[in-house]
Amino acid sequence: MWLLTALLLWVPVGGQVEPTKAVITLQPPWVSVLQDEKVTLLCEGPQQSGDNSTQWFLNGTAIQTSTSRYSITAASINDSGEYRCQTGLSMPSDPVQLDIHRDWLLLQASSRVFTEGKPLTLRCHAWKNKLVYNMLFYQNGKTFKFSPWNSELTIQKTNMSHNGIYHCSGMGRHRYTSAGVSVTVKELFSVPVLTASSSFPLREGKLVTLSCETKLLPEGADLQLYFSFYMGSKTLSDRNTSSEYQILTARREDSGLYWCEAITEDGNILKRSPELELQVLGLQSSTPVWFNILFYLSVGVIFLVNTVLCITIHKELQRKKKWNLEISLTSDYRKKVNSYLQKDRNLEEEVKCLEQEEQPQERVHQKNPEGEQ
Ligand SMILES: *[C@@H]1O[C@H](CO)[C@@H](O)[C@H](O)[C@H]1NC(C)=O
Numbered sequence: 001m002w003l004l005t006a007l008l009l010w011v012p013v014g015g016q017v018e019p020t021k022a023v024i025t026l027q028p029p030w031v032s033v034l035q036d037e038k039v040t041l042l043c044e045g046p047q048q049s050g051d052n053s054t055q056w057f058l059n060g061t062a063i064q065t066s067t068s069r070y071s072i073t074a075a076s077i078n079d080s081g082e083y084r085c086q087t088g089l090s091m092p093s094d095p096v097q098l099d100i101h102r103d104w105l106l107l108q109a110s111s112r113v114f115t116e117g118k119p120l121t122l123r124c125h126a127w128k129n130k131l132v133y134n135m136l137f138y139q140n141g142k143t144f145k146f147s148p149w150n151s152e153l154t155i156q157k158t159n160m161s162h163n164g165i166y167h168c169s170g171m172g173r174h175r176y177t178s179a180g181v182s183v184t185v186k187e188l189f190s191v192p193v194l195t196a197s198s199s200f201p202l203r204e205g206k207l208v209t210l211s212c213e214t215k216l217l218p219e220g221a222d223l224q225l226y227f228s229f230y231m232g233s234k235t236l237s238d239r240n241t242s243s244e245y246q247i248l249t250a251r252r253e254d255s256g257l258y259w260c261e262a263i264t265e266d267g268n269i270l271k272r273s274p275e276l277e278l279q280v281l282g283l284q285s286s287t288p289v290w291f292n293i294l295f296y297l298s299v300g301v302i303f304l305v306n307t308v309l310c311i312t313i314h315k316e317l318q319r320k321k322k323w324n325l326e327i328s329l330t331s332d333y334r335k336k337v338n339s340y341l342q343k344d345r346n347l348e349e350e351v352k353c354l355e356q357e358e359q360p361q362e363r364v365h366q367k368n369p370e371g372e373q
Pocket residue numbers: 050051052
């Protein structure tokens with residue numbers, strides 16, 4: 001029942017197809033030409049059956065042409081302006097700005113304003129097609145291409161770095177330099193940023209959601225993006241429409257450098273996020289690793305020193321006991337021994353503290369010489 005209602009409601013909405021925009025293309029493709037040159041504008045768009053007429057506008061005013069081709073056989077300054085066209089079932093096209101110049105050398109571009117990922121062709125063109133060679137192409141005043149003979153160059157996939165003012169220079173009878181042409185590349189979506197749902201460091205066993213966040217700009221509003229997630233060189237998820245990736249139960253092995261990629265459906269524009277370091281700590285240790293190492297190292301050293309000291313003391317006492325036993329047999333020597341022992345008493349006092357760890361039995365033995373006195 002619900003499904004049926006939904007279908008009935010959906011049909012009329014789906015039936016209303018948004019009219020498409022007409023599109024102007026130039027032949028040859030340059031948006032700027034020299035005076036007296038030939039240029040043709042073509043309009044493409046859906047037509048009403050039985051009516052092939054096309055409307056043309058220059059600077060918003062309709063012009064007397066109704067064919068889909070608008071030819072300018074010898075361009076004059078008066079042909080400069082903003083052109084639009086419209087066909088029977090189309091919306092008016094985006095404007096195309098055509099400029100007519102009088103100059104020795106002209107830098108021609110296939111487009112002045114376009115979105116990233118589109119190609120851009122530039123041409124260093126001389127008045128009356130005169131021969132120029134050793135051409136230099138400049139972007140923002142810096143040369144980026146030297147071309148001995150070929151006057152054209154194409155950037156297949158433009159990106160934001162191709163924004164700027166272009167000009168060229170070429171050798172004829174002497175070196176000619178063109179005027180500058182501004183080229184604007186519009187961004188479709190921002191460079192993604194990878195974020196994690198919880199703050200760092202993470203506890204083992206937690207659920208972590210990684211998000212590949214990007215902003216779609218007006219030009220790319222109806223763009224479908226695909227997201228990929230990586231940990232180091234390992235692919236975690238490849239080209240999914242979801243901009244999120246979940247680590248259900250984080251393990252210590254999940255610690256590492258993560259990054260993501262956003263790509264358009266046609267694969268023309270790919271943007272990579274900066275790396276994000278994920279740290280997952282074990283359940284037991286809440287202290288940093290270096291602290292643990294230092295702690296266990298100190299305990300080890302203390303234990304080692306203690307052991308060495310105790311062994312030394314133990315041996316020393318053993319030796320003394322043996323000697324005491326021998327001399328106790330001869331009473332003649334007793335006094336001598338006692339004086340010796342007196343001297344040693346200081347040492348004994350000193351080691352007593354360390355001796356505590358020794359058997360109490362040993363202390364009894366040690367006291368024997370005194371008891372016998
Ligand atoms: C429309 O153009 C087609 C060819 O593109 C032509 O065959 C047809 O006769 C044209 N119709 C009218 C009404 O001009």
